[in-house]
Amino acid sequence: MRRTFIGSSLLLTSTILLLAVTCSFSCAAEPTKFGEYSADDFTYESTCRQCHAVIYGDWEGTMHFNAYLDPFYLEEVKVASHDTDGLVDEFCSRCHTPIGVVSGEIPPVDGSGMSDISKLGVQCDFCHVVSGSDGIGNAPFTVTPGNVKWGPYGDATPSYHETDYLELYTQAEYCGMCHEVIHPVNGLVIDDTYSTWKDSQYGRDNVVCQDCHMTEGITEFKANPGRAGTGGPKRDHISSHEIVGANAFIPEIMGAQDVAQKAIERLQNAATLQVSSPQTAAQGTELTIRASITNSGAGHNIPTGVSEIRQVWLEVKVTDNEGKEIYHAGALDTEGNIGSAKIIYNTVLGDSEGNATESFWLADRVLEDNRIGPEETVNEEHTFILPEDVVYPLKVQTMLNYRSAPQQLIDKLFGHGTYEVPVIRMNEVSGTIYHPDTPPEERTETTSTAPTTPGFGVFITAMVMAMMMYIFKRN
Ligand code: HEC
Ligand code: HEC
Ligand code: HEC
Ligand code: HEC
Ligand code: HEC
Incomplete structure (x- = not known):
């Protein structure tokens, strides 16, 4: 288990606490609505890259980077939009191009109304302006774009931007916002990654998604010491943003051989x-x-x-x-x-x-x-x-x-x-x-x-x- 500072006693009560903690910030959070912001309210990844070069390198080429540009997604969403007379346009896009939705640039799903930043899928200045969540599934995130970047530390003091601590970042519930897909009309659960995890021994032991997908380990937490940003302190562990699953097909098409190789390695373990x-x-x-x-x-x-x-x-x-x-x-x-x-x-x-x-x-x-x-x-x-x-x-x-x-x-x-x-x-x-x-x-x-x-x-x-x-x- 990674979060040694939590201690074992808390582990026993983790389920109860988890519920309480999730509720304390999420039950009140209103999901950000369609068109509530403009694409100009978000910062390009090239800015973040200046000081977070390693994290940028991890993220580049992953399926989060490609969440919108993924040609497989683009073809499927066209078919889905056609089959449903456009009913699913906003639904699909909320996970695959969240900035495209909160900035009201989608629909149409063909991207003709989209700015460049919306095409960057699940990116730095979307993920780190998530300031709350209304629960699990179908992307109930609240975003507050601006100078504050939310994250897992409580003690970061960069001079460039402000930071705020949100425990959600260290929890599976963060990923569960999008990695649980429920049919918007008939309620059929289509993607149950979060709920399956929650019901498993991993869920009971609080071995979270981040332990396997954002560390050097594949099947358990393994620390990755280093600096999270230029000028930042040396830390025992910084999160790997090479968030890889099993998809080697699309990364290979998109020219990200390293990501494809990581997916293969993951499957082989x-x-x-x-x-x-x-x-x-x-x-x-x-x-x-x-x-x-x-x-x-x-x-x-x-x-x-x-x-x-x-x-x-x-x-x-x-x-x-x-x-x-x-x-x-x-x-x-x-x-x-x-x-x-x-x-x-x-x-x-x-x-x-x-x-x-x-x-x-x-x-x-x-x-x-x-x-x-x-x-x-x-x-x-x-x-x-x-x-x-x-x-x-x-x-x-x-x-x-x-x-x-x-x-x-x-x-x-x-x-x-x-x-x-x-x-x-x-x-x-x-x-x-x-x-x-x-x-x-x-x-x-x-x-x-x-x-x-x-x-x-x-x-x-x-x-x-x-x-x-x-x-x-x-x-
Ligand atoms: C709640 C979030 C969410 C919604 C809504 C959503 N997706 Fe996805 N989609 C995901 C996630 C997460 C994955 C990756 C799952 C995986 O790889 O196992 C994914 C994967 C896919 C893939 C596979 C891509 C690949 O390269 O293998 C396609 C195609 C896709 N989605 C199309 C759609 C379409 C079409 C809609 C709307 C009808 C939609 N999605 C709605 C989250 C969502
Ligand atoms: C001028 C340099 C600089 C730029 C540009 C920059 N950051 Fe940072 N950021 C830092 C430093 C330094 C830290 C502190 C690292 C530490 O304490 O380990 C930090 C910390 C963070 C944290 C951790 C917050 C926490 O409390 O957990 C996040 C998240 C973050 N930055 C996101 C971003 C995003 C997103 C962008 C682009 C919109 C960005 N940063 C641009 C320097 C920068
Ligand atoms: C104990 C380690 C572990 C934990 C915890 C874990 N994963 Fe995974 N994950 C893996 C491994 C190994 C694979 C590759 C095998 C596979 O495809 O299932 C994988 C694959 C995936 C895939 C690609 C699946 C596919 O078949 O296309 C997604 C998406 C994913 N994980 C998301 C998550 C999310 C979200 C969570 C938390 C709710 C999570 N994982 C928790 C180890 C883990
Ligand atoms: C899918 C959402 C997601 C994306 C995309 C993402 N991050 Fe993160 N980031 C997280 C989460 C979750 C954590 C905390 C993980 C933990 O503590 O287990 C984190 C942690 C961080 C931290 C704190 C230091 C650390 O390593 O823990 C910094 C800095 C950061 N991210 C910057 C960035 C930058 C810069 C980008 C774009 C290149 C980016 N993030 C893209 C979700 C994301
Ligand atoms: C805003 C919604 C969103 C959030 C939050 C999010 N993801 Fe994803 N994630 C996606 C989408 C969409 C895709 C798939 C894109 C595609 O396949 O076209 C994806 C892809 C992935 C993949 C690659 C799947 C594969 O088949 O290889 C993994 C692994 C993954 N996410 C893990 C995580 C983890 C772990 C977290 C939490 C730290 C997280 N995600 C948070 C939307 C999200």
Whole structure:
């Protein structure tokens, strides 16, 4: 746990306090209305950069930087606006270009009425003029643009601008303003990142979003000492503003390789994979490969956010010694679709007629929810008959994959062949299967890098998690 100064006694009462604290500033806060300010009331990021160069460098190229310019968003919001006769214009824009909304420059959503500053998405002089919040979801922020910058310190005394302390900045409720999306008409919860976190062990232990997303750690708080601004004092920890999730697709398109790389690294630390397959199997017999996936590192579901668009799936590939494919589930077909995965770990939303839709603005129900909850383990079994003509030994590869969007959807929006959505390997386990007559001393390769009894593997993962939580609490 990061906030050592809070102390452990407060941890026990954190839930009660959290509610009280949240209420003390937020229940009274009136969300800033459409057109209440002008874009000129906000300061360009280039000014902040002069003294906050490191923080600027962190933020540049992230999905907050790209929240409006994201081509995927721009295409989808056009479709959403068209589907609803413009009803959702202000709704979508309040999170994707908050300055565009409070300055009344949106609608139209095509950006024709927007000043340059509104196009900078979720930026410095939006986030740090948030002076209150009315709760969780659908961006109920209050902003007070001007010379005061709100933040997590209580003792900063820069000469250039004034500062004010607001505890909200150190709490998950700050992120929960936008990382919880509720359908404005029918109340369907579309993005439940905050509420899933709140109901998890992370929420109960107050391991906040900032601990994993604004520090050097990926799955827990890790301090990042330095100076927050030119002329400022040296501090034990300054927040990293490289607030990265799982999106490597858009940062890569926008030329932010470093952000894409961080997203991949994050995905590769999010889940563990255990696989068990038999050491030997004869031709013509039935073979079963068992895999279990544990969400060991994310404080919310995998995937979260727009999880009706994200895709997480297991690819299981068995080849013989001559490279001939014997079994292949979860492979991409020539169109880039996931043909034969056992299961895709995401959500399927339905429209008012009960038909599946990726257009969440048209959704009014959840048809399926296959996401992997925080600390949850899910199991998959793959069974097939081994052909007679295989050449031993056999190679078993099990891969956990992540993709930001179905290829089909991107092709529909941008045209076939414009962008290939990258498939990111979150984890991989491989093993070997021998002919039953192969003497044990000739089985040169280990059958599996994971324990052969999945139950045992899961048990170990659970033990490690329990120990981690224990250490978290002790610190
Ligand atoms: C002329 C230099 C300068 C400029 C320009 C500047 N800042 Fe600062 N800012 C500082 C210094 C110095 C600190 C204090 C750092 C510390 O105490 O560790 C600071 C502190 C802050 C804090 C922390 C406040 C707190 O109490 O937690 C925030 C937030 C902040 N600045 C935001 C901004 C934003 C947003 C901009 C652009 C609109 C900006 N700053 C422009 C120098 C500057
Ligand atoms: C224990 C560490 C941890 C905590 C706490 C945590 N996250 Fe994450 N987050 C991760 C990891 C690891 C990933 C990458 C795996 C994934 O996509 O879920 C991630 C991914 C994400 C993504 C991208 C999700 C996707 O699949 O597209 C978003 C958005 C996000 N986090 C927001 C939040 C918010 C908001 C909070 C607080 C309510 C939060 N996170 C709390 C570790 C954490
Ligand atoms: C998504 C909203 C968001 C954006 C965008 C953002 N910040 Fe922050 N910033 C925060 C939060 C939240 C904290 C406090 C994190 C904590 O204490 O855990 C913070 C902390 C700070 C601090 C205090 C020092 C520190 O490191 O804790 C400074 C200074 C700062 N931000 C400046 C900036 C500047 C400059 C930019 C633009 C380049 C920027 N911020 C963009 C949300 C944001
Ligand atoms: C004003 C609304 C707003 C606030 C406040 C906000 N975010 Fe975001 N955030 C967004 C939007 C919008 C996007 C996605 C932009 C896109 O994908 O086009 C995003 C993207 C992200 C991503 C990248 C997701 C991915 O798929 O890679 C992460 C991680 C994230 N936010 C975490 C946080 C955390 C942590 C906080 C609190 C410190 C926070 N956000 C506060 C609006 C917000
Ligand atoms: C309450 C805040 C909020 C509202 C309202 C909102 N979004 Fe988002 N949107 C987000 C956040 C946060 C993310 C990032 C989630 C993640 O990456 O997991 C996101 C991500 C997206 C993405 C995925 C972008 C990518 O690069 O993968 C699209 C597309 C999108 N939003 C479109 C829309 C449209 C269209 C609307 C209106 C119908 C809308 N959003 C309304 C907060 C919001």
